[in-house]
Amino acid sequence: MEYRLLGETAVKTSAVTFGAWAIGGWMWGGAERKDALDAIHASVSNGVTGIDTAPAYGQGLSEEIIGEALKSIPRDRVQIMTKYGLRWDLKKGEFFFDSKDNAGNDIQVYRYAGKESIIEECENSLRRLGTDYIDLYQIHWADNTTPIDETMEAILRLEEQGKIRAAGVCNYSADQMKTAENTLSLASNQVPYSMVLRDIEKEVLPYCIANQKSVIAYSPLQRGLLTGKIKPGHQFGEGDTREGNRFYTEGNIKAINRFLDELRPMAETKNATLAQLVIAWTIAQPGITVALVGARDASQAIQNARAGELQLKSEEIQYINNKLSGLQLT
Structure with missing residues (x-):
């Protein structure tokens, strides 16, 4: 596993990091709590040190599960990355979308990053996580009702107080x-x-490279599509937000599977899965510091961690890029 600094901070984390959205259940169907805990422990045992979560993931559940796992993991062995700025318990700021919580109750999600809200969210996250500091604190989505400088001033105060080690953003231009x-x-x-x-290769990635900012890539497997396990005719479960997404049309699923078939021989020669090859390609891209990959159980977590050990030669990356250039999606 390779370990990389986040920007110009002292926070160093694993290139493959545990993405904890799925274990929170919200919009993913969830995971058994024991399986989720086993997944976190297996990740850490296999070299993964970064864990990325958010209050919105299960309306606190993901953070709570991580907090439980941290009771048996030395705190300085992991980097906890969580977020703020999505409220389901407060109708303030910018309405984002309607949803349902894990119990099936209707909720409304708002983007809100006002100062007092951030302070409250930070305290709630620290409590759920059972820690006294957050390694990377990130705004989840931009809130157009709050000036960015007001939001960042609150984050600066938290940093000065030692409650966070570094400040990040998500989905920012x-x-x-x-x-x-x-x-x-x-x-x-x-x-x-x-x-x-x-899309980020147009503006965001060049800006980050030029200014020594890390890029944390989420959905590097395109929510399962690049694992090769989703075939034409796939039936998504109730509430699965992938159904109807432009990537999951029959035509695109067929095209992506044809592309993946061309990568199978390379994966086999490396004794790797397609997913591991895709993750390795992702963290080998210029400017990409971290790939977030979710896991619902220990076996998935171990497979993800092993992707961080996979080394791709420049000619192998070029081969993949050449095949990608011929992939046509509608």
Whole structure:
């Protein structure tokens, strides 16, 4: 496993990091609590030190499960990354979308990053996580009702108080990052990035490379599509938000599976799965510091961690890129 610094901070974390959205259940169907705990412990035992979560993931459940796991893991052995700025318990700020909690109750999600809300969210996260500091604290989505400088001033206070070690953002544009940098130094931007979704290469990634900001890539497996396990005719479970997404049309699933078939021989020669090969490609891309990968149980966690040990030669990366250039999605 390779360990990388986040931006110009002292926070160093594993290139493959545990993404804890799925274990919170919300929009993913969840996982058995014991399986989720086993997944976290297996990740750490196999070299993963970063754990990324958010209050919204299960409306606190993901953080609570991580907090339980931390009781038997030395705190300085892991880097906890969590977020703020999505409220389901407060109708304030910018309405985001309607949803349901894990019990099936209707909730409304708002983007809100006002100062007092951030202070409250931080205290709630610290309590759920059972820790007295957060390694990387990230705004989940931009809140257009609150000036960015107000938000970042609150984060700067938390940093000065020792409650967070580094400040990050998620889903920010390059211009939004520039504005935030007027108040404090950002460590990172967490954004969607995969072989088939590379929008950040236009502006965000060049900005981050030029300014020594880390890029934390979420959904590097395109929510399972790049594992090769989703075939034409796949039936998604009730509430699965992938159904109807543009990547999951019959035509695109067929095209992506044809592309993956061309990678299978390379994966086999490395005794790796397609998913491991895709993850290894992701963290080998210029400017990509971390790939977030979810796991519901120990076996998945171990497989993900092993992707961090997979080394790709420059000609192998070029071969993959050449095949990608011929992939046509609708």
